[in-house]
Amino acid sequence: MTSIRSTAAELVQALADGSTTSVELTQLHLDRIAAVDTTADGRGVHAFLHVDGEGALAQAAESDVRRARGEVRGPLDGVPIAVKDVLTTRGLPTTCGSKILEGWIPPYDATVVARLRAAGLPILGKTNMDEFAMGSSTEHSAYGPTRNPWDLDRIPGGSGGGSAAAVAAFEAPLAIGTDTGGSIRQPGAVTGTVGVKPTYGGVSRYGLVALANSLDQAGPVTRTVLDAAMLHDLIGGHDPRDSTSIQQAWPSFTEAAKAGATGDMSGVKVGVITELAGEGWQAGVMARFQESVDLLVKAGAEVVEVSCPSFVHALAAYYLILPAEASSNLAKFDAMRYGLRVVPDGDPSAEEVMRATRDAGFGDEVKRRIILGTYALSSGYYDAYYGQAQKIRTLISRDFEAAFASVDVLVSPTAPTTAFKLGEKLDDPMAMYLNDLATIPANLAGVPGISVPNGLADEDGLPSGFQVLAPALADDRVYRVGAALEAMYAEQWGGPLLDRAPGLETE
Amino acid sequence: MPEISRAEVAHLATLARIDLSDAELDHLAPQLSVILESVASINGVAGDDVPPTSHALPLTNVFREDVVVPGLTAEEALSGAPAAEGHRFSVPRILGEEQ
Numbered sequence: 001m002t003s004i005r006s007t008a009a010e011l012v013q014a015l016a017d018g019s020t021t022s023v024e025l026t027q028l029h030l031d032r033i034a035a036v037d038t039t040a041d042g043r044g045v046h047a048f049l050h051v052d053g054e055g056a057l058a059q060a061a062e063s064d065v066r067r068a069r070g071e072v073r074g075p076l077d078g079v080p081i082a083v084k085d086v087l088t089t090r091g092l093p094t095t096c097g098s099k100i101l102e103g104w105i106p107p108y109d110a111t112v113v114a115r116l117r118a119a120g121l122p123i124l125g126k127t128n129m130d131e132f133a134m135g136s137s138t139e140h141s142a143y144g145p146t147r148n149p150w151d152l153d154r155i156p157g158g159s160g161g162g163s164a165a166a167v168a169a170f171e172a173p174l175a176i177g178t179d180t181g182g183s184i185r186q187p188g189a190v191t192g193t194v195g196v197k198p199t200y201g202g203v204s205r206y207g208l209v210a211l212a213n214s215l216d217q218a219g220p221v222t223r224t225v226l227d228a229a230m231l232h233d234l235i236g237g238h239d240p241r242d243s244t245s246i247q248q249a250w251p252s253f254t255e256a257a258k259a260g261a262t263g264d265m266s267g268v269k270v271g272v273i274t275e276l277a278g279e280g281w282q283a284g285v286m287a288r289f290q291e292s293v294d295l296l297v298k299a300g301a302e303v304v305e306v307s308c309p310s311f312v313h314a315l316a317a318y319y320l321i322l323p324a325e326a327s328s329n330l331a332k333f334d335a336m337r338y339g340l341r342v343v344p345d346g347d348p349s350a351e352e353v354m355r356a357t358r359d360a361g362f363g364d365e366v367k368r369r370i371i372l373g374t375y376a377l378s379s380g381y382y383d384a385y386y387g388q389a390q391k392i393r394t395l396i397s398r399d400f401e402a403a404f405a406s407v408d409v410l411v412s413p414t415a416p417t418t419a420f421k422l423g424e425k426l427d428d429p430m431a432m433y434l435n436d437l438a439t440i441p442a443n444l445a446g447v448p449g450i451s452v453p454n455g456l457a458d459e460d461g462l463p464s465g466f467q468v469l470a471p472a473l474a475d476d477r478v479y480r481v482g483a484a485l486e487a488m489y490a491e492q493w494g495g496p497l498l499d500r501a502p503g504l505e506t507e
Numbered sequence: 508m509p510e511i512s513r514a515e516v517a518h519l520a521t522l523a524r525i526d527l528s529d530a531e532l533d534h535l536a537p538q539l540s541v542i543l544e545s546v547a548s549i550n551g552v553a554g555d556d557v558p559p560t561s562h563a564l565p566l567t568n569v570f571r572e573d574v575v576v577p578g579l580t581a582e583e584a585l586s587g588a589p590a591a592e593g594h595r596f597s598v599p600r601i602l603g604e605e606q
Contacts, residue, residue, distance in 0.1 A: 201564050375543075384550060389549060394560040397560060444563070
């Protein structure tokens, strides 16, 4: 019997054996969205910025017809999905959480979206995010925050809080996120879900509205490791439209997840990153982390401590490189070719229109980062800031290389704390930035990472996440180790962590 | 220690083509100072012998096959334009009167 709680892998099975149809599944999730996403009291989850019920049901009907004819396009044909609003969708609004793109309907699909459509996944809608993916709480969305399904007064993480909350609230079995400094993994940690940032270049960035193009990477947002692997197999691979796309054959991540789920970690060498602990790390998060490490040891893994000394500078380097790239990427929002145009009184010049539009269309955090990036790139400061940050990037890559010479994977807690209260850090940018402490090094070096739920912190009963990082191109390792941990926890808990989430009011 | 003045923020906003109100300038300048102070810790961490990394993947000159592929039609390209006229983007005047 399928339900909104079924995993994507279970839905695949149910579609294959004819016990459900894609239309039925899609309607089930649309009903759930209608019940929990927007509520009369204004305390809905608000994971979605746009829901395309009609389009999703039409795609589902086509999938059912294909299946009846024996023309199934792939395992996930007919399984509905939600897409972060930073990926362009032909015919569906794409706002990036910004007023400057309100109502924009892209004339083309991102490659990731094109692959979802080609594989027959009905697209339920577009998910909420911090404006242009700048944030760790989804509070910087111009359309209002997403709420954490575990506690509606708390943040769902960010920037991809919408995608994580959508799967955590059972509004979608699968979602796509993007991760520039942790925007897939950190929301995964604080919502008790799974998120994977693939190797940089592993998934096409064509049609992903760039925040920082040397760091951005799209990836799966799901409730299980196997579901993430199946989705990664589908969206990954070379794309000639992205010049940074890696041209090579990838192993099956689905197989890696299945192999990991046997729970045998013998022969796997795990490194605990010593720098990602200490002051500022919540005790309950650290306790769950230690238990996860102990479980891996029990499963046969060899665990050692590994020092990555340059990681302490990762946050600072990131918050120079990211604003620098963002300030240049967002220059395209000039009120001329698409998006908002604000025309001041009189006979304003193009430049005056541009300035007025960007003031009205961008939110506080976007302005902060554009100004910061403009500063970091200005002559006189370039060497001291941007140049220095790029050198730190080299040192961080060297730390990873040295570590992976002696261990197969590196591990840490995904985020230093559990979900904080909405509004708590909204006007304190540095406090907000600290959420990305553990996730940023992977983006700077381009290596893959996963966050897997590893329990609830004792202080507040909220989910924490376990991060596994692997060398570039070795994404299969994060699936293998992630699936092993997930399987051991499922046995220990008697089910998934999300079974312990308090129900939303409609239930 | 990096200190960023209100006047400097106003100048940067001009460079970035954003009209900031007085209230926004008052709000932003101290926040940017705090951020800059925090990131200034990287100064001097990496010596001259460390090469900069701009990209995780060292790739150069990636070309696709030189074959014709369909692009956007004019209508599609103009579909999101705030104003269009005769198959072109319609924009405000570029030059000032004195130019």
